[in-house]
Amino acid sequence: MKAVVLAQPGTADSLVLTERPDPSPGPGEAVVRLHAAALNHRDLFLRSGATSQGFPPFVMGSDGAGVVEAVGPGVTSVRPGDPVVINPTLSCGTCPACLAGEHSLCDRFQILGGPSDGTLAEFVRVPAQNLYPKPQHLDFRQAAALPLALATAWRAVVSRGRLQPGETVLIHGIGGGVALYALQIAVAMGARAIVTSSSDDKLRRALEMGASAAIHYRREDVAARVKELTDGRGADLVVDSGGRLTLPISVEAVRRGGRIAYFGATTGAEGTLNFRALFWKQVALLGTTMSNQSEFAAALRFVGHVRLVPQVARVFPLAEAAQAFTLLERGEQFGKVVLAVAPA
Ligand SMILES: [Zn+2]
Incomplete structure (x- = not known):
């Protein structure tokens, strides 16, 4: 072969x-x-x-x-x-x-x-x-x-992140496979998705796919915009695959008692975080990877049910x-x- x-x-x-x-x-x-x-x-x-x-x-x-x-x-x-x-x-x-x-x-x-x-x-x-x-x-x-991107998004958003209808999720770096599935899952379940990118075209397309708001991370302060968009509260869940450059923003943008599901670390595996903000806001920092067999099956059922493309x-x-x-x-x-x- x-x-x-x-x-x-x-x-x-x-x-x-x-x-x-x-x-x-x-x-x-x-x-x-x-x-x-x-x-x-x-x-x-x-x-x-x-x-x-x-x-x-x-x-x-x-x-x-x-x-x-x-x-x-x-x-x-x-x-x-x-x-x-x-x-x-x-x-x-x-x-x-x-x-x-x-x-x-x-x-x-x-x-x-x-x-x-x-x-x-x-x-x-x-x-x-x-x-x-x-x-x-x-x-x-x-x-x-x-497979891999859907399984990763499903575990981050659903199994680990426990996103609920009506909640707000911040998704960094829209355009990559996992981020797009996270967006599609969030929209299909009735949550509100805020996405970021440095590309106007990607932001526009994400809005067309049902994102509630789009933030250009080079031109705007992501955490400040998320606060504005959530009446000062912050996002209920952040889906973070960036690591070094995005995790500090996620800690700032998440609400008190909110969750950050993180994986990938595509911008770097080591960096600095505000530990005081982490505990004071009682943030759940949820490392996540790929899914279990039952989650893969559930994700595929969801894809069929909502006819996700x-x-x-x-x-x-x-x-x-x-x-x-x-x-x-x-x-x-x-x-x-x-x-x-x-x-x-
Ligand atoms: Zn084993």
Whole structure:
């Protein structure tokens, strides 16, 4: 099969389109013939070598959708021909966290596509339990744009953030995959979403998608604007994937007794915070990552129920994976960067 392999992390030609043996399913596993895959920020970290040094060459990509090609012994949940979307989270299944359904707290928690072989390929081998029916209202490219970003947004907004209808959520950096799903989930559940960006175009598009207010973070004081927009209270929940540059603003913008769900740390993993404001406002600082199996299922049900359609920024053929990475790296896209493996 054709596959995009991370050969030498951190180098200009780190991504190589190459031939790999077709995978075959073991017990409890299935092989999916991919129709489309999608990129995440995680892939940039891996490509740069920040998190992939020491891994042997592997097929990149966490997100994917396609059709079941073959199943291994003991698999009854899916059959060849089923259109599926892949949950890319892998856990041991036997530790106390896994048995409690908290797969993302498993000590052996991993994500498909580094170091295990991922979705930027014609086929991928996964545990059959990680396959879910493709939402019927979405095509394969839209479905491929769901998994990691949707799972992250769902856990941040719903499971950890416990956003309620009528509450106000501040979402930093609208335009990225997780932020857009957070916006779509918030709007669909009847919450009020305030978004930030340094792009007027992204802010305009977010307003079109139902955001209540949009703040240009280079021209405006985000925390002051959020206070104005909430009659001086602050946001009930902040969804923060920035880290170093945004978390101090989140602490300022959140209301007393509010929550900050944070992950990603895309602007830096270390920085300074006002600890006094944190305790005095009794802020719940909620670290969050990807979802558990039950949350992934719940997020997909929600997508089907509200007929949520992912924002696909651009589709590249698999052979142009390097260009797709470059687009993602520039951060100018609105929505997910998708790779087409099969014709639409
Ligand atoms: Zn486990």
